[in-house]
Amino acid sequence: MRHVGTVFRRELAGYFATPVAYVFLVVFLALAGSLTFFMGDFFERGQADLQSFFTFHPWLYLFLIPAIAMRLWAEERKTGTIETLLTLPIGVAEAVIGKFLAAWCFTSIALALTFPLWITVNYLGDPDNGVILAGYLGSLLMAGALLAIGSCFSAVTKNQVIAFVLAAAVCVIFTLSGSPVVLNFFSGWLPGTVVDTVASFSFLTHFNAIVKGVIEARDVVFFVALAAVFLFANILVVDINKAE
């Protein structure tokens, strides 16, 4: 695992070597901000917190995170650089984790740049900063799990568009499995335990729990475990697919 850092640094620098990073940061910040103010009724709620900011994160991430993750492996396979990379003395696991961490770090930079919102609520009122911190933590954890899914699907294909669509579809399933639409559909005719199981796989359920300021082990473990499972699958997929 010595070269995770080497891969990480190259990959993170790669984001900023092209306009991709800046386009993403601008779009993310513009969307996150406008959703908070226009759809989240930030002012009208009259409360000094960032609930109206965090509420939209799962929906924002649904398409923005697969967009970050889609290039991770698909591009390497398309251009053939995967052969250069994996014939260096680097293990597949090191490469997968290094790339994932770079994408995650990039996401956290985007998230950190929303700090003016935090300053705003602190200027206007007296919010519980512990809850806000929990919100950021939950958002970061959810982003990590989504990125692991995206990275895994990026290794499935050489085509970034296909990688994006597959990842987005799976992310939708994971996010929506806790929404009232899905749960109401099941709750009428399935036993309560099954409905609970479906809900327990939901990003929304776990994310909303953390955003409320209650950091419970099971919510954190859920995101970490999900990311681990998909990264492990990612390693296998890269290993199997590199022959093509």
Added chain:
Amino acid sequence: MIEVEGLSKRFGPILAVDDLTFSTPKGEVLGFLGPNGSGKSTTMKMITGYLTPTAGTVRVCGIDSRDKPIELRKRIGYLPEGAPLYADMTPRGFLRFVGQVHDFRGAALDDAVARAVEMTGLAPVTDQPIDTLSKGYKRRVGVAQALIHDPEVLILDEPTDGLDPNQKHEVRSLIRRMAPEKTIILSTHILEEVEALCTRTIIIAKGRIVASGTPEELESRSRYHNAVSLRLGDGIDPDAARQALAGLAGVAEVDSPAARRFVAFPRDGQPILDQVARLGRDQGWPMEEMVVERGRLDEVFRSITRPAA
């Protein structure tokens, strides 16, 4: 240095590499020659550990590719086909990355990058994005990447493919400079390259070794080996000249590719220059040109890889 035994690779129903066995000592430049799709690249990918063999073993410097793939890759410098590189990076950034992967740090890293840049003549472009470089420079970045850690073994997949004659010459002289203290395997379908660079050649067709030997040995298999080409002056009778040549004891066959041009093929590849020269003097032919052919590698290549045609 490189030992390959019973190496096979199957892609679904296709047997891409079929039971290859060969070994290469230090100082040898081994040329893989073969038509496209004959399994050259697949073999190289298995030696570098990128592909897992279906059967057989690869040992480099005594290290088995299955036991210690990472250790093995430290000993190898590899230029993949087409030299795929990170287009957004600069040569310096890319070489520093590769150097770090090879565990160079601090001043040692600077030295290794500087050495690779110097050997490959990359100095004028080290800080331009690789994307913007010419094909020749890109290929040199690929070569620089392969030799940054001064590996014992170099595997170069079509190192001069797509380069112009000057660039080809540069890459070849680079390979020739490194050859004495390394083991080099290179693949090509350019026959002149084999003659110019390789100490030994393996011809691969349909995943199998169909011939191997020094370029001279392979040339001696040619019909043209020791054949004598003649160009005669004006005023000779072509038919009579042809018959006279065919009448020589050592000559098996005579070809006339153009008017007043003749090629006399020897029996069993034995030298016939002496006989032909004496005949010319006796007949008083006005000789304009007389050349002993060494053999034609392209003809050997064609006859071996396409026996039916």
